[in-house]
Amino acid sequence: MGTVYLIPSLLGETEPDHSLPAYNTQVINSIPYFVVEDVRSARRFLKKVNKDIDIDALRFEVLNKKTSPAELSRLIEPVLQGMSCGIISEAGCPGIADPGAVLVDIAHSKGVKVVPLVGPSSILLALMASGFNGQSFAFVGYIPVKPNERKKRIKQLEQRMLTEDQTQLFIEAPYRNLPLLEDLLATLNPNTKLCVAC
Amino acid sequence: MGTVYLIPSLLGETEPDHSLPAYNTQVINSIPYFVVEDVRSARRFLKKVNKDIDIDALRFEVLNKKTSPAELSRLIEPVLQGMSCGIISEAGCPGIADPGAVLVDIAHSKGVKVVPLVGPSSILLALMASGFNGQSFAFVGYIPVKPNERKKRIKQLEQRMLTEDQTQLFIEAPYRNLPLLEDLLATLNPNTKLCVAC
Numbered sequence: 248m249g250t251v252y253l254i255p256s257l258l259g260e261t262e263p264d265h266s267l268p269a270y271n272t273q274v275i276n277s278i279p280y281f282v283v284e285d286v287r288s289a290r291r292f293l294k295k296v297n298k299d300i301d302i303d304a305l306r307f308e309v310l311n312k313k314t315s316p317a318e319l320s321r322l323i324e325p326v327l328q329g330m331s332c333g334i335i336s337e338a339g340c341p342g343i344a345d346p347g348a349v350l351v352d353i354a355h356s357k358g359v360k361v362v363p364l365v366g367p368s369s370i371l372l373a374l375m376a377s378g379f380n381g382q383s384f385a386f387v388g389y390i391p392v393k394p395n396e397r398k399k400r401i402k403q404l405e406q407r408m409l410t411e412d413q414t415q416l417f418i419e420a421p422y423r424n425l426p427l428l429e430d431l432l433a434t435l436n437p438n439t440k441l442c443v444a445c
Numbered sequence: 446m447g448t449v450y451l452i453p454s455l456l457g458e459t460e461p462d463h464s465l466p467a468y469n470t471q472v473i474n475s476i477p478y479f480v481v482e483d484v485r486s487a488r489r490f491l492k493k494v495n496k497d498i499d500i501d502a503l504r505f506e507v508l509n510k511k512t513s514p515a516e517l518s519r520l521i522e523p524v525l526q527g528m529s530c531g532i533i534s535e536a537g538c539p540g541i542a543d544p545g546a547v548l549v550d551i552a553h554s555k556g557v558k559v560v561p562l563v564g565p566s567s568i569l570l571a572l573m574a575s576g577f578n579g580q581s582f583a584f585v586g587y588i589p590v591k592p593n594e595r596k597k598r599i600k601q602l603e604q605r606m607l608t609e610d611q612t613q614l615f616i617e618a619p620y621r622n623l624p625l626l627e628d629l630l631a632t633l634n635p636n637t638k639l640c641v642a643c
Contacts, residue, residue, distance in 0.1 A: 266468070340579075378548075378553055
């Protein structure tokens with residue numbers, strides 16, 4: 248049986264040796280099969296990590312929100328037959344605010360070994376840099392867009408921060424950042440601390 | 446003014462190039478002043494990263510749970526005077542389930558630039574490897590030790606997992622792992638998934 252490796256990719260236009268351990272390149276160079284969120288950007292990432300990589304000899308399959316359970320069984324099949332597999336998402340760590348977890352789940356159900364590699368996570372880097380409580384924190388994904396639901400959700404997260412001292416992290420698409428920031432400023436208590444990482 | 450760098454250390458007996466980017470070594474080699482959770486293990490870590498480092502030329506100060514606000518002001522002083530500082534905790538990422546956040550907070554209040562570096566986080570690696578939901582998750586630190594409080598807390602976290610589909614992560618001291626596992630098995634619903642990373 249092969250092994251499933253979770254391979255973090257780069258955040259933005261950084262160089263590999265800025266945010267990836269040398270060991271990740273060794274692992275990448277040993278893998279013939281990649282399950283990726285987007286084939287084009289995964290190929291670009293692999294060439295950036297190793298400019299001599301024989302990219303056309305590698306097998307690529309797509310894993311995203313639309314991937315069906317039947318498709319998942321097909322994706323894990325080569326691993327059951329002995330081929331190691333690398334999961335790569337668009338930015339940062341596979342399975343963290345990105346596709347990957349469903350394939351890991353099916354790998355565990357088949358007794359396949361899963362190895363996560365170290366790399367950049369925007370969530371973790373933002374939390375470290377914020378100076379907010381890192382003894383208790385939650386990542387909650389996206390905040391609702393509809394005004395009433397949004398306001399209610401922001402208040403709920405603020406309440407959890409106040410009663411449990413739990414830092415609340417969430418993400419937004421770049422073009423929606425400014426409206427979200429305005430809504431946060433209009434809704435949150437003036438004493439609530441806010442950190443924006445981009 | 447100097448810069449405050451958050452420098453992840455190693456988890457267990459791994460080699461630096463297994464889990465730290467080459468860039469971290471560059472940064473470490475440029476820093477004269479370290480604020481650390483434990484001086485002895487920080488010195489050992491720095492020598493592991495760079496065996497030729499002139500360790501006795503470096504300045505070390507301690508930051509842990511007992512550090513007072515007055516002490517924090519003293520720790521940030523060299524940075525205000527132009528000396529860059531590296532924060533190093535016992536294992537993994539400073540500020541994440543480890544000391545560091547309070548010094549980052551005071552750095553921000555003084556307008557000091559804070560730079561988090563990439564490195565291993567046991568919390569993130571466990572979540573990636575679990576195959577559990579990484580679109581919504583919480584790290585809640587330690588579970589209470591007293592039986593009644595413990596049972597209540599475990600039930601509360603399970604409820605949050607069920608109602609919000611939020612993965613719940615927590616830690617325990619190694620010698621308490623087995624009793625915790627027994628309590629989890631006795632308290633959780635048989636359908637609740639559990640992943641143990643060690």
